[in-house]
Amino acid sequence: xxxxxxxPVRAESLGKKYSRGWALRDCTxxxxxxxxxxxxxxxxxxKSTLMGMITGLLHPTTGRIEVFGSTPTGRGMxxxxxxxxxxxxxxxxxxxxxxxxxxxxxxxxxxxxxxxELVEKAQVPFAAKTGTLSGGQRTRVALALxxxxxxxxxxxxxxxxxxxxxxxxxxxxxxxxxxRTNGITVLLSSHxxxxxxxxxxxxxxxxxxQVRLAGDVATLLRAFPEHRTLSGLALAHMRNEVAA
Numbered sequence: 501x502x503x504x505x506x507x508p509v510r511a512e513s514l515g516k517k518y519s520r521g522w523a524l525r526d527c528t529x530x531x532x533x534x535x536x537x538x539x540x541x542x543x544x545x546x547k548s549t550l551m552g553m554i555t556g557l558l559h560p561t562t563g564r565i566e567v568f569g570s571t572p573t574g575r576g577m578x579x580x581x582x583x584x585x586x587x588x589x590x591x592x593x594x595x596x597x598x599x600x601x602x603x604x605x606x607x608x609x610x611x612x613x614x615x616x617e618l619v620e621k622a623q624v625p626f627a628a629k630t631g632t633l634s635g636g637q638r639t640r641v642a643l644a645l646x647x648x649x650x651x652x653x654x655x656x657x658x659x660x661x662x663x664x665x666x667x668x669x670x671x672x673x674x675x676x677x678x679x680r681t682n683g684i685t686v687l688l689s690s691h692x693x694x695x696x697x698x699x700x701x702x703x704x705x706x707x708x709x710q711v712r713l714a715g716d717v718a719t720l721l722r723a724f725p726e727h728r729t730l731s732g733l734a735l736a737h738m739r740n741e742v743a744a
Contacts (some may be wrong), residue, residue, distance in 0.1 A: 501608075506569030508653040508685045509554055510531055513563035516549050524709045527563070531653075531687060531704075535635040536566050536679060538696040539689040540734045541706035542741065547689045550706070551655050554687075561736070568652065579608055582651035588642040592631025596624055596641055600648065607649045615648030618722075636667035643671070647678060653680065655687045660695065668692075672699055674726040693731035705734055707741035 516524045524546040529674060539547050552558035554566050556572030564571065567578045577583060590599060604610045619626065622635065622640035628643060639659065646654060649650035656675075660668045676699040679686050690696055702708055703720060705713040711718065715732050726734040 505533065507531060507567065507691075509565070509567055509687070511550075511553075511563065511565045514550075514553065514560055514565055515562035516546075516558060524553075524686040524706075525562075526659035527706075527709070529704060529711050529713055529714055532603050532702060533652075533685050534683055535702040536676065536686040536688065536700045537702040537704055538693075538700035538730060538734070539687055539704050539706070540691075540693065540696070540738075541712075543599065544737055545706040546709040547659060547706055551583070551657055551687070551689065554653075554655060555581065565650060578653075579649075581655065582646035582649045582653070583655045584642055584646045584657070584659045586661050588638055588659070590630040590638060590642060590645075593629060595627055595629050596633075597626040599630055599641060599645060603645050603648050609650045611648055611650050614650070615644045616624040618647060623676070635662045636664075636671065639663060639671055640665075640674075642735065643675065647682075647684075650682075651683045651684060653687065655689075657689045660690065660692070668695055674697070683742055693734055697729055701728060703730060703734065705737055707738065712741060713737050 507530050511527055511529050514524055514527040515522060541547055549558060552658060553560055554567055555577045556574045559574060568580060600615050603615060604612050619641060624637045624640055655740050660671055672695055688700060703713060704719050720733060721727060725734055727736060
């Protein structure tokens with residue numbers, strides 16, 4: 501019998517407590533391979549905390565979490581995980597070429613040709629310093645740095661929040677195409693629910709530190725026929741949580 505590949509992320513009774521209280525509590529979920537997962541919820545729902553525990557930067561207070569079958573150690577992210585936040589931590593004094601060279605020297609699975617191809621498609625000059633780039637250009641370079649790792653799991657925490665609607669649409673379209681082509685699992689957190697609509701096929705909704713709704717988007721919409729879209733379904737559940 502062929503052994504089943506471990507899921508990109510599996511959490512059981514996961515909890516994280518800070519001095520102010522619980523950020524996550526009794527959180528059990530599985531991120532399925534090869535899907536584009538919308539991670540949504542109100543502010544303070546625990547989305548960034550969950551992502552932090554997947555990277556290993558945060559340690560659980562209770563329960564356990566596995567990334568591709570391994571427990572995060574806190575000594576660096578799993579080699580097959582890439583993480584991009586809204587901050588897009590690029591060195592402003594580095595040129596784009598320097599940035600890709602940095603990626604090559606810090607990632608064991610680095611694909612220089614692929615990273616360069618992504619930059620060329622975005623029409624960003626290799627000689628330009630990242631500190632001089634527009635928001636859209638910085639995002640494309642940061643994505644090239646993340647995808648150049650050849651990850652199996654790409655996590656994005658509000659990465660497009662500083663882009664105008666047209667730039668955001670272009671980046672989302674590019675990202676969806678690259679991830680489908682390369683079989684990358686994506687975990688995408690965003691407050692702009694509309695930008696998740698056409699790219700995400702799985703939903704995880706957090707509220708008050710717990711998983712309130714999770715599953716295949718098409719299946720969930722059949723279960724809640726009063727909603728026709730992912731954003732409508734998610735927003736209705738968030739309203740209910742706030743009202744409860």
